[in-house]
Amino acid sequence: xxxxxxxxxxxxxxxxxxxxxxxYLDFSNYFKARGLxxxxxxxxxxxxxxxxHAMLFYTYLQNENMPVTxxxxxxxxxxxxxxxxxxxAGLEHEIYVSxxxxxxxxxxxxxxxxxxxxxxxxFVKEQGEEETNANDLITKMELFGSDPRGLYLLNQELSxxxxxxxxxxx
Ligand code: MG
Numbered sequence: 241x242x243x244x245x246x247x248x249x250x251x252x253x254x255x256x257x258x259x260x261x262x263x264y265l266d267f268s269n270y271f272k273a274r275g276l277x278x279x280x281x282x283x284x285x286x287x288x289x290x291x292x293h294a295m296l297f298y299t300y301l302q303n304e305n306m307p308v309t310x311x312x313x314x315x316x317x318x319x320x321x322x323x324x325x326x327x328x329a330g331l332e333h334e335i336y337v338s339x340x341x342x343x344x345x346x347x348x349x350x351x352x353x354x355x356x357x358x359x360x361x362x363f364v365k366e367q368g369e370e371e372t373n374a375n376d377l378i379t380k381m382e383l384f385g386s387d388p389r390g391l392y393l394l395n396q397e398l399s400x401x402x403x404x405x406x407x408x409x410x
Pocket of ligand 1: 257260289290293337
């Protein structure tokens, strides 16, 4: 039996992950309009990963016989006025999502909900990787983004990203 607060936070996280997917689609759309298809590809795949995260929370709640309540997904609200502003908004968002995962983990810990803690372990690790990826993109953009040839090669590198299903299976 999942604690009421833990349940509410897990249910809310379905919405937050779908919002993340929506936000990254917005980023992808920004870069598509810029003609930077590699960046657009990278964020489109990022959006697919976020949808997968939402589905993991959704499935976990169902598996635990906890009601799922789907709420409205917010409109992406980040101001995208330069390539770097998009990348920085991505890092800022991942730091925020990490704090959400940590909050659920803390509530699960307090409730001695060890099953939820074990479920969340994957997300704790995943958030570390998301923050690293977002940071790496900013570093590469700082190094190469101001040079047209550098930007071209970075765009090519990001076009190589392919979708892979999450390693966590419920
Ligand atoms: Mg996520």
